[in-house]
Amino acid sequence: MSLLFTFMMPASSTTAAAATSPMINNNIATTMQEMQRARYFTFVMLVRMVQEKIPRNTTFLMPSDRLMSTASISESQVLEFLSRHSIAAPLKFDDLIRLPNGTVLPLAN
Template sequence: MQKANHFTFVMLINMAPPDQIPQNITFLMPNDRTLSKTNMAETSILDFLLQHSIPSPLLIDHLQHFPTGSMIPTSRPGLMLKVTNDGRRSFFLNNVRIISPNICTKGFSIRCHGIDGVVQPTMIPQPNIPPTLTTCPNTSTSPPWVAAAPLPDPAPRPVAVLTAPPPSVSPTKSSSPRIILDLAMTFLMLSLWLFI
């Protein structure tokens, strides 16, 4: 790691509580120069590491299977990485490009990739669910709440037409192994049923 210019990131990993870092993980590691320009409180080291990791050990060959627009969760709940995949030399996760793929590959549980900046993660959008009850602004004889308007019915779906499979080209012979197997299974099930 030190040769790859990621010594500071390794020091941050060593400072984090070991029980808070997942065992199977991919780290996205900014280089030492980038980290020296980053302001970070000691209490936010774990959040920084989780924001710069994926909760699964992925080599660059695995990551390249994600098409552009895919969203990959970070180890920090609620934060995502959006993939821009223009090939091995131009693979982006949000605002950062992987510039040193597969820095650490020993073992099966940890993978590391060097990146060219600090990840600015994307928040998972929360669904905008309208409330079912709203308050009434006046205090007249009407009830204190009013039911919200019902949601429109979804568009009808086309009905699937089921057809029978085409007839077999050659009829099954009575001595075929399939019929013998079916008869044997039926006899076995009947025998078990009678003796229970």
């Protein structure tokens, strides 16, 4: 089972400003708090490791902590792992539920 969270930043933000803006840091902090409340602690730990490199308006498709406990992810692979479990666009569950089973979403570049 997985959960969906969207980390949204203001459209006026630039990538360079993303790492330093208190507003943006607050948005990712709020998103991580919501993930923790839903008990996705391992995924939050990985996001914390690379939070300044995560694109704005990212939707996370998070595996459960039980599944994450079976994964072997080196520090150098964290960003790649998160990119495989995210979509660089804000999506709502109502949008995803309409997709037929087996739909493959493109990887973010």
